[in-house]
Amino acid sequence: GENVGLHLPTLSVQEGDNSIINCAYSNSASDYFIWYKQESGKGPQFIIDIRSNMDKRQGQRVTVLLNKTVKHLSLQIAATQPGDSAVYFCAENLQPNDYKLSFGAGTTVTVRA
Amino acid sequence: EAGVAQSPRYKIIEKRQSVAFWCNPISGHATLYWYQQILGQGPKLLIQFQNNGVVDDSQLPKDRFSAERLKGVDSTLKIQPAKLEDSAVYLCASSLDARVPTDTQYFGPGTRLTVL
Numbered sequence: 001g002e003n004v005g006l007h008l009p010t011l012s013v014q015e016g017d018n019s020i021i022n023c024a025y026s027n028s029a030s031d032y033f034i035w036y037k038q039e040s041g042k043g044p045q046f047i048i049d050i051r052s053n054m055d056k057r058q059g060q061r062v063t064v065l066l067n068k069t070v071k072h073l074s075l076q077i078a079a080t081q082p083g084d085s086a087v088y089f090c091a092e093n094l095q096p097n098d099y100k101l102s103f104g105a106g107t108t109v110t111v112r113a
Numbered sequence: 114e115a116g117v118a119q120s121p122r123y124k125i126i127e128k129r130q131s132v133a134f135w136c137n138p139i140s141g142h143a144t145l146y147w148y149q150q151i152l153g154q155g156p157k158l159l160i161q162f163q164n165n166g167v168v169d170d171s172q173l174p175k176d177r178f179s180a181e182r183l184k185g186v187d188s189t190l191k192i193q194p195a196k197l198e199d200s201a202v203y204l205c206a207s208s209l210d211a212r213v214p215t216d217t218q219y220f221g222p223g224t225r226l227t228v229l
Contacts, residue, residue: 032215043117043204043220044156051215089155099211100146100169101218103155 010108013084019077021107023090026071030092032099035064035075038106039086047075047088077109085111115139117221119205125227131193134224138186138207144168146218147180147190148204156204162188163211195228202226 013019025033031052036044048059050066050073057064063076073090087108091101118137126132138145143164148156159178161168165185173180177196182188192199202223208216 034217036220041222043206043222046217046219049215049217091155099208099216099218100158100161103157105153105155 008107009105010110012110012112013080014112015080015082017080019075019080019084019109021075021077021088021090021109023073023075023104024071025073025090025092027092027094027102028071029096030094031096032093033064033066033073034091034101035062035073036089036091036103037084037086038089044089080109080111082111082113085109117205117207117219119203119221119224121224122222123225123227125229126195127229128197129194131191132195132226133189133191134203134205134226136188136190136205136207136221138188138205139219142207142209142219143185144208144211144216144218145182145188146206146208147188148206148220150202150204150223152201159190161211168211192226195226197228200226200228 034049035047037047038044048064050057050064061078065074087106089103089106091103120135145162147159150156159173160170160180162182165182180190202225204223205221206218208218
């Protein structure tokens with residue numbers, strides 16, 4: 001977890017708005033990044049991943065952006081719903097082509113009705 | 114498809130006691146991981162297995178923690194003796210094969226351990 005950090009530990013979002021969760025990393029050698037969602041009492045759930053040869057990747061209601069110049073990763077959630085309330089973790093691999101992950105501390109997202 | 118199964122879900126013990134956790138990975142997954150997640154932090158890797166062999170146990174406190182995956186399927190993680198600072202959620206994850214690019218890890222629900 002020392003290589004991956006988050007700008008804000010908590011984020012409060014109005015239902016229907018878009019959410020942006022930020023993550024900074026320090027290991028220039030990392031070439032694989034992943035976002036997980038963890039709801040209370042559950043294990044982390046895979047959301048989306050991106051390799052370092054890409055800048056952007058889209059999934060269902062989610063987009064991950066990677067800026068290698070400033071070592072920044074973000075997760076955008078469109079039309080945030082109450083079910084999106086959870087802790088979101090970014091993770092990076094420790095070495096190129098190695099899929100052991102280092103996790104950040106997480107951002108707690110709370111969706112207001 | 115069934116997910117990663119873990120048991121027990123909760124365990125309360127006193128310090129210096131022993132405890133064991135069990136994990137059943139997704140069927141066909143060759144790679145299995147154990148993580149420790151302390152409250153308010155992200156998961157920290159303890160050990161990684163590829164089939165029944167240990168790939169990485171550099172973060173495992175081997176004086177008190179041990180893990181095995183004898184038949185390359187189920188795994189157990191043991192703590193003996195437990196310390197107060199071992200209170201955490203112990204997560205098991207599995208993936209198809211960590212040697213394949215962009216291999217995705219799938220997590221179980223975890224075992225919440227409280228050491229009194």
